[in-house]
Amino acid sequence: MADDTRQQSQSPTTTPEDLSREALNVNPENKAFTGTQWQGGKQIPYKPTENANLMPGGTQHTAGGKEPEVTFMNALQVGQPITELHKRPCVRDALLTGMGVGFALAGGRLIFGASLWKACNWAVGTFCAGSTVQYQYCLYKRQAEKEGMMRAIEILNKKDVEKKAREQRKESLRQERREAKEKEQDAQYAALKEKENGGKPWWKVW
Numbered sequence: 001m002a003d004d005t006r007q008q009s010q011s012p013t014t015t016p017e018d019l020s021r022e023a024l025n026v027n028p029e030n031k032a033f034t035g036t037q038w039q040g041g042k043q044i045p046y047k048p049t050e051n052a053n054l055m056p057g058g059t060q061h062t063a064g065g066k067e068p069e070v071t072f073m074n075a076l077q078v079g080q081p082i083t084e085l086h087k088r089p090c091v092r093d094a095l096l097t098g099m100g101v102g103f104a105l106a107g108g109r110l111i112f113g114a115s116l117w118k119a120c121n122w123a124v125g126t127f128c129a130g131s132t133v134q135y136q137y138c139l140y141k142r143q144a145e146k147e148g149m150m151r152a153i154e155i156l157n158k159k160d161v162e163k164k165a166r167e168q169r170k171e172s173l174r175q176e177r178r179e180a181k182e183k184e185q186d187a188q189y190a191a192l193k194e195k196e197n198g199g200k201p202w203w204k205v206w
Contacts (some may be wrong), residue, residue, distance in 0.1 A: 090138035098131030 086092045106123030110116065 013146065090135050093138055094131040094135035098127040098129075098136040101130035102127035 086095065102123040102125075105126045106119045109122050110119040114122070
């Protein structure tokens with residue numbers, strides 16, 4: 001009688017599983033994966049993650065920011081540079097006027113016998129005074145021009161509103177005339193039709 005095929009035959013070469021205490025313990029040589037295997041065993045230097053609260057160029061009012069140090073160079077970099085000063089309104093005219101007046105008055109003082117030191121003092125003083133006066137006068141003219149432009153715009157807007165109101169009145173008058181003319185034409189047409197019918201409907205025999 002044949003053997004039961006459901007029974008699995010054990011091969012003599014199969015080794016039993018090692019369940020000893022030493023085998024069950026973790027081997028200290030088997031270390032966890034560190035990621036250096038892909039770099040040929042080289043250790044990658046640790047780089048700390050950036051703080052999300054830090055913002056480059058932040059100030060004391062931002063998260064993680066610091067107040068910049070107050071130095072002479074930082075003060076020079078704030079605002080418009082000194083090389084762009086002449087591009088501001090009225091500054092160029094004021095400087096040119098001050099230089100011209102200062103040169104003329106200092107030259108006149110030097111010609112009429114004043115010393116060079118006094119002439120230079122007069123030149124500097126006249127330059128400062130002339131530049132200041134010209135600058136203030138230029139600002140006054142700009143303000144007056146601005147107010148004049150505002151008044152001109154107001155006048156133009158007012159005229160535009162008046163023109164639109166006149167056009168609206170004309171359109172309403174034209175509409176009234178059109179309606180009156182249409183009513184008159186309807187009345188004339190009704191009278192003409194009544195006249196053609198003999199003054200009474202055809203179905204009235206009495």
